[in-house]
Amino acid sequence: MTATSKGRARAAPPSAAQIMRGDRRALARAITLIESTRPDHRVEAEALLEALLPATGGSIRVGISGPPGVGKSSFIEAFGLTLIAAGRSLAVLAVDPSSARSGGSILGDKTRMERLAREPAAFIRPSPAGGAPGGVARRTREAMLACEAAGFAVVLIETVGVGQSEAAVAEMTDLFMLLVQPGGGDDLQGIKRGNVELADLVVVTKADGALAAAAARAEADYRAALGLLRPVSKHWRPRVMACSALEGSGLEAVWRAIEAHREAFEASGELARRRAAQAQAWMWSELRDGLTAALKENAAVAALATRLEGAVAAGEITPGTAARQLQEVFLGTAVGGRKRSARS
Amino acid sequence: MTATSKGRARAAPPSAAQIMRGDRRALARAITLIESTRPDHRVEAEALLEALLPATGGSIRVGISGPPGVGKSSFIEAFGLTLIAAGRSLAVLAVDPSSARSGGSILGDKTRMERLAREPAAFIRPSPAGGAPGGVARRTREAMLACEAAGFAVVLIETVGVGQSEAAVAEMTDLFMLLVQPGGGDDLQGIKRGNVELADLVVVTKADGALAAAAARAEADYRAALGLLRPVSKHWRPRVMACSALEGSGLEAVWRAIEAHREAFEASGELARRRAAQAQAWMWSELRDGLTAALKENAAVAALATRLEGAVAAGEITPGTAARQLQEVFLGTAVGGRKRSARS
Numbered sequence: 001m002t003a004t005s006k007g008r009a010r011a012a013p014p015s016a017a018q019i020m021r022g023d024r025r026a027l028a029r030a031i032t033l034i035e036s037t038r039p040d041h042r043v044e045a046e047a048l049l050e051a052l053l054p055a056t057g058g059s060i061r062v063g064i065s066g067p068p069g070v071g072k073s074s075f076i077e078a079f080g081l082t083l084i085a086a087g088r089s090l091a092v093l094a095v096d097p098s099s100a101r102s103g104g105s106i107l108g109d110k111t112r113m114e115r116l117a118r119e120p121a122a123f124i125r126p127s128p129a130g131g132a133p134g135g136v137a138r139r140t141r142e143a144m145l146a147c148e149a150a151g152f153a154v155v156l157i158e159t160v161g162v163g164q165s166e167a168a169v170a171e172m173t174d175l176f177m178l179l180v181q182p183g184g185g186d187d188l189q190g191i192k193r194g195n196v197e198l199a200d201l202v203v204v205t206k207a208d209g210a211l212a213a214a215a216a217r218a219e220a221d222y223r224a225a226l227g228l229l230r231p232v233s234k235h236w237r238p239r240v241m242a243c244s245a246l247e248g249s250g251l252e253a254v255w256r257a258i259e260a261h262r263e264a265f266e267a268s269g270e271l272a273r274r275r276a277a278q279a280q281a282w283m284w285s286e287l288r289d290g291l292t293a294a295l296k297e298n299a300a301v302a303a304l305a306t307r308l309e310g311a312v313a314a315g316e317i318t319p320g321t322a323a324r325q326l327q328e329v330f331l332g333t334a335v336g337g338r339k340r341s342a343r344s
Numbered sequence: 345m346t347a348t349s350k351g352r353a354r355a356a357p358p359s360a361a362q363i364m365r366g367d368r369r370a371l372a373r374a375i376t377l378i379e380s381t382r383p384d385h386r387v388e389a390e391a392l393l394e395a396l397l398p399a400t401g402g403s404i405r406v407g408i409s410g411p412p413g414v415g416k417s418s419f420i421e422a423f424g425l426t427l428i429a430a431g432r433s434l435a436v437l438a439v440d441p442s443s444a445r446s447g448g449s450i451l452g453d454k455t456r457m458e459r460l461a462r463e464p465a466a467f468i469r470p471s472p473a474g475g476a477p478g479g480v481a482r483r484t485r486e487a488m489l490a491c492e493a494a495g496f497a498v499v500l501i502e503t504v505g506v507g508q509s510e511a512a513v514a515e516m517t518d519l520f521m522l523l524v525q526p527g528g529g530d531d532l533q534g535i536k537r538g539n540v541e542l543a544d545l546v547v548v549t550k551a552d553g554a555l556a557a558a559a560a561r562a563e564a565d566y567r568a569a570l571g572l573l574r575p576v577s578k579h580w581r582p583r584v585m586a587c588s589a590l591e592g593s594g595l596e597a598v599w600r601a602i603e604a605h606r607e608a609f610e611a612s613g614e615l616a617r618r619r620a621a622q623a624q625a626w627m628w629s630e631l632r633d634g635l636t637a638a639l640k641e642n643a644a645v646a647a648l649a650t651r652l653e654g655a656v657a658a659g660e661i662t663p664g665t666a667a668r669q670l671q672e673v674f675l676g677t678a679v680g681g682r683k684r685s686a687r688s
Contacts, residue, residue, distance in 0.1 A: 049662050057659060067574075138664065145662070193541040193573050225569035229537050230411075276657035283656045284636070286667035291635045292628075294675060312627045313620035315401060318393045318489070320482065323630035331638060 013044045016051035019150050024123060027150045031143045035128040037135075049142055052149035057275070059091075059148045059155045060262055063169040065195065066179030071205040071245060072158060073112035075179060078245035080116045080156075082252060088154060089121040091147035095159040095169055096127035097136045123147065137168035138286060144172065161192055170198040171278055174271060175261050177201040177254075180222065182215035182242075191222075201239050201257055202226065208244035215242045235264045294330075301330045357388045360395035363494050368467060371494045375487045379472040381479075393486055399493035401619070403435075404606055407513040409503045409539065410523030415549040415589060416502060417456035419523060422589035424460045424500075426596060432498060433465040435491035439503040439513055440471035441480045467491065481512035482630060488516060505536055514542040515622055518615060519605050521545040521598075524566065526559035526586075535566075544582055545601055546570065551586035551594060559586045579608045638674075645674045 013033060018026035034045045066072050080090045092113070116122050128139045140157060147155050157173060159165040170176040178199040180191060191199070202222050207215035223240040231237055239257050243250025265271035296302045308322040357377060362370035378389045410416050424434045436457070454461035454468050461468050472483045484501060491499050501517060503509040514520040522543040524535060535543070546566050551559035567584040575581055583601050587594025609615035640646045652666040 046662070046665050046668070050665060053659060053662060142662070142664065191573050193576055196540045196573065197537040221568070221572060224565065225572050228565060228569050229535050229540065232537055276659075279656045279659070279663050280653050282663035283653065283666045283670075286664055287639075287670050288632050288636065290667055290671045291675075292632065294671070295631075295635075309624050309627065312623045315397060315620075315623070318390070318397060318486070319623050319626035319630055320486065321390050321394060322627045323634055324390070326627075326631050327634045327638070331635075 013048065016048060016055075016149070019048075019052060019146060020055050022151050024150075027123065027146060028125070030146045031125055034142045034146065035139050045142070049145060052146060055149035056145045057148060059144075059152050060258060061144065061173040061175070062154060062156050062258060063159070063166070063173035063176040063198075064156055064179065065159045065161050065166045065169065065176075066205075067161065067181065067192070070179045070181050072179055074245040075203070075205055075243070076156060076158065077113040077116040078248060079251050079254060080113070080122055081119070082248070082255065083154060084116075084119050084121045086255075089123075089152045090116075091123040091125070091144075091150075091152040091155045092116075093125050093140050093143055093147070093155065093157045094127035095136055095140045095157060095165045097163060097165055123150075123152065135289075137165065137172070138282075138289075140169075141172045141282065161195075164194075166192070166195050166198055171281065174265065174274065175200045175258060177203060177258075179203050179205050180218065182206050182211045182218045196226075196229065197232075199226075199238055200236060200261060201241070201254070203250075203254060204240070204242040206244060206246075207242035207250060208247045218242075233270060235268045235270050236261055295326070298330060301326060304329055357392065360392060360399075360493070363396060363490060364399050366495050368494075371467065371490055372469070374490045375469055378486045378490065379483050389486070393489060396490060396493035400489045401492060403488075403492045403496050403499045404602060405488065405517040405519070406498060406500050406602060407503070407510070407517035407520040407542075408500055408523065409505050409510045409513065409520075410549075411505065411525070411536070414523045414525050416523055418589040419547070419549055419587070420500060420502065421457040421460040422592060423595050423598060424457070424466055425463070426592070426599065427498060428460075428463050428465045430599075433467075433496045434460075435467040435469070435488075435494075435496040435499045436460075437469050437484050437487055437491070437499065437501045438471035439480055439484045439501060439509045441507060441509055467494075467496065479633075481509065481516070482626075482633075484513075485516045485626065505539075508538075510536070510539050510542055515625065518609065518618065519544045519602060521547060521602075523547050523549050524562065526550050526555045526562050540570075540573065541576075543570070544580060544605060545598070546582065546584045547594075547598060548584070548586040550588060550590075552588035552591045562586070577609075577614060579612045579614050580605055639670070642674060645670060648673055 014023075014026035014029040019030055030045075030048060033041055033048065036042070036045070064072065064076070076092060080092065083090050113124060117124050125143065128136050128143075144155050144157060157169050159169045166176075176198045178191060178195055178201070180202060182204050191202075204215045204218045204222070207219075219240050219242045226238050226240060241250060241253055241257065243254060245251075262271070265274070296305070305326055308317065308326060311317045312319050312322050358367075358370035358373040363374055374389075374392060377385055377392065380386070380389070408416065408420070420436060424436065427434050454470075457468060460466050469487065472480050472487075488499050488501060501513050503513045510520075520542045522535060522539055522545070524546060526548055535546075548559045548562045548566070551563075563584050563586045570582050570584060585594060585597055585601065587598060589595075606615070609618070640649070649670055652661065652670060655661045656663050656666050
């Protein structure tokens with residue numbers, strides 16, 4: 001135990017060994033450490049992740065999104081219970097940049113998935129508190145690595161569709177699943193446009209009772225629509241299916257589709273290539289975010305950036321000129337070999 | 345005239361006044377200047393663009409893309425001639441990051457649009473030579489500003505769909521048009537997945553002769569598919585239409601749709617908001633590109649980046665650790681308040 005500056009004893013950071021043994025409390029503490037913005041915690045988190053890295057990579061990484069009201073929690077719970085009944089373990093994480101620190105997020109909310117939360121083979125974690133969206137996504141990706149090291153068969157990362165969070169989740173997972181309403185696509189219920197590119201699997205929910213016929217029609221409509229698009233990979237054609245969390249129907253078909261995707265991607269080597277490319281892309285995007293954050297932390301540069309943003313929006317200066325001025329002030333060097341201008 | 349280092353006399357840079365008078369040779373020289381990577385040319389180009397900026401903003405900015413073989417050049421020529429017959433002027437630019445300096449790009453190739461190229465009211469410019477895709481897009485955006493200052497009613501920016509060029513073109517235009525084949529969506533002809541998000545207008549080409557019925561079916565199919573998606577703006581629902589460059593049919597309908605989009609966006613103030621947001625986003629993306637370029641120009645950092653990319657891809661180090669190391673070496677300062685590590 002070490003004393004904190006507040007005088008309270010603090011538990012030692014969780015060890016990689018504990019996590020790799022599947023110790024849930026250690027895993028939860030590791031994720032809390034990962035989510036912390038304190039610089040000393042970042043150092044510890046980084047060291048822990050490096051120690052866990054060799055044990056990662058063994059889960060199926062699935063992203064899931066859908067509009068409000070589509071039944072995401074019901075689906076995740078019913079689907080999760082199906083997995084567990086078949087002997088697998090499941091971690092559920094979330095990316096919700098809008099969650100306030102005190103209010104918490106409705107995603108990964110155990111009260112909405114009570115039965116699943118009680119299962120020993122399930123681990124549910126709410127989204128990290130909001131902040132820079134890039135920061136939330138980074139912490140969730142790192143939490144995913146910790147869950148993998150802890151031995152979960154499936155890691156599900158849900159997102160509520162704020163800003164670019166679906167793209168971020170798709171970029172850290174192997175397969176991206178979109179839930180859609182049986183009512184088809186009116187304004188509020190259609191697929192968010194950027195998600196069409198991302199979806200490997202489209203699942204129509206609530207295919208039961210009075211909505212069964214509508215669900216079947218929606219399934220056909222989405223299948224026709226996706227058929228008009230060029231596939232992203234030659235190893236997978238996006239699939240559309242319907243399910244009912246209430247009746248428990250269609251959930252095993254969803255799992256079989258996920259397994260089929262996994263097999264196709266592993267056999268072709270595409271899974272390894274995809275994950276390697278994702279990791280590299282994450283390095284560059286974290287570097288860019290880090291440089292931008294460092295820039296904004298520099299008070300003089302941040303003030304200049306705000307002024308220049310306004311000037312650019314008002315059409316008083318070109319974006320290129322503004323960018324060059326910011327870069328010169330930030331790096332303290334001229335850009336492109338020119339003499340650094342005296343302007344600031 | 346000023347002497348160059350090669351001993352040849354060089355014409356003075358084009359003046360903003362010449363360009364704003366509509367002088368085509370001056371405009372062409374301005375775009376050549378904008379495309380140059382020489383630092384002294386960048387200084388001149390930046391000064392010229394600042395001088396032109398007050399005269400920009402008056403064109404309708406249209407992005408256009410479609411798969412190879414869809415008939416883009418035929419469409420642009422026929423559509424352009426329609427515009428010109430109605431008394432408007434048209435500039436055609438291109439973003440084609442794959443164009444080699446010597447081979448040139450097939451986009452904006454006047455030989456494929458001979459009749460249009462002969463029209464005084466038309467200005468056609470091939471894509472800048474390939475290089476960093478961000479660089480090509482930036483130069484095209486700046487060329488667009490020069491064309492606007494020269495007084496063109498419409499600036500059309502075409503792209504062939506390499507990498508992220510459609511997204512870049514959509515981010516510099518008011519409206520994005522996708523051309524699609526009448527055969528509907530088999531693997532090679534369907535809409536590239538990321539483009540669904542971008543399309544304000546989908547135009548089925550070759551709606552004539554033996555393909556007329558297929559074109560009508562494709563039009564209906566794409567309309568149904570787009571109807572399943574949530575609209576991006578409340579001021580515009582994406583439209584689908586068919587046309588024939590050969591017969592000259594449907595082209596005025598395309599123009600009316602562009603005008604309708606323009607009216608809706610101007611009346612609601614969305615055009616101004618969109619352009620201001622685009623300009624700000626361009627500032628940040630140019631800054632990020634500039635910082636990344638500066639990083640890669642630093643030999644020690646570039647070598648480290650290559651090593652770390654490999655380590656990240658191989659799962660030996662986390663992307664976050666790699667990014668932090670690169671940032672520290674590049675900026676020469678510790679990240680997040682920690683002591684800078686001795687590692688490099």
